[in-house]
Amino acid sequence: MSSAFAEAFLLIGSFDASLAGIIALSLKVSLSAVLLASAIGLPLGAALAVARFPGRQALIVALNALMGLPPVVVGLVVYLLLSRAGPLGEFGLLFTPRAMVIAQTLLVLPIIAALARQAVEDAWREYEEQLRSLGVAEFDAALTLLWDIRFSLLTAVLAGLGRASAEVGAVMIVGGNIDGVTRVMTTAIALETSKGDLPLALALGMVLIAIVLALNAAATLLKEAAERRYG
């Protein structure tokens, strides 16, 4: 067991090329998915926080429930959509990194939108009278709030990133874990563990945790600096 750890550290230290490729693809897929999901989810959450329409409460409940979407189910749905016989089959996206980005975007979107909705709604409670007094319409108010609490929204984005980088099920199903093409850290860990190559699995696991930790630390520092600066 301890020798597995030692070998894992050696692997990280030697900076194996295939290891680096797996890490790079993981980051590329998860960061793209989070970027896309943020571009859609943050405005969506803000709109849902500010707008009043029939069925709003039901939509919020549904959105919150979708936060717990099982990755394998998302993977299955995207698989059906992208498979040769599926409605989007002609694009030939299945078993490509793009398919993995699509699946992770769908997986992460409800998380980012739901958390943004909550944060913007809390801010709206504080700002509403003042903004309406200034004659700011709902749509502009939503944009104003998004910008004003942008550093708090980092938390929502980070939650999405945590989910995306940690999940195996969706990328496994739509990516296929093809060596050198669609193999990412989580699918590699699952594979190496089942093969019995514990040092490589451990090395990947440690890198994954280190990356997530570093991103969270950077975000926390940024948020604190912003709070000191802007109050």
Place this chain on the structure above:
Amino acid sequence: MNRRSILPLRLEGVCFGARGRTIIDRVSVELDSGPSTIILGANGAGKSVLMRICHGLLAPTAGTVRWSASQRAGGARRQAMVFQRPVMLRRSALANVGYALAFAGVPTGEREPLALEALESVGLAHLAQRPARVLSGGEQQRLALARAWALHPEVLFLDEPTASLDPGATREIEAVIRAFDAAGTKIVMATHNLGQARRIGDEVLFLHQGRLAERTPVERFFSHPASAEAEAFIRGELPWTLGNGGSR
């Protein structure tokens, strides 16, 4: 500016209720330019709600609120409100005033000079680049007044603007309110500070349990209130404003 004035403001039979409770009960009143109007009344008498109805933040459940001219002429609302707790955006003091100007339809290039002038008029020009949220409570309230000042409103509503401020900051706020008055802005203010009511106001609207109990010039209100409720209120409130403790 020779646009038609939005004043007088006419309220007719205005009622407001929430969760089965009547907060404003058949208030009819006409507010015209000129005298500064102070709204007095005990906690829960409906002062804040009445001002929010006038300002358009709340819709009355019955009755009508009518301004004499359209509110949206030229994009600006021509009325402003300063709240007990100022709400500032996470940007500089100057940008907060500029934000209000943007939504009042002022073109981009004209905003900054107008915003700076407004900050100067409340004595905050030296803090223009400071993030608004790190200013002190008194400074933030003056910034809220600068934001209103930049809009050149015909009517300024103030909801207990000094309730959470110390005496020094209160004096500064009152000076700015008097400047608004001198510039021809109609002042409508709710306050708990009877000294302040005397210093700023020309007339008092006294609310009791959501009804307009009386409307009296300010000096007569304190010496000879017309209603029994107002008399009881002054007797109850004055010892408290003199600092004899919270015996209410």
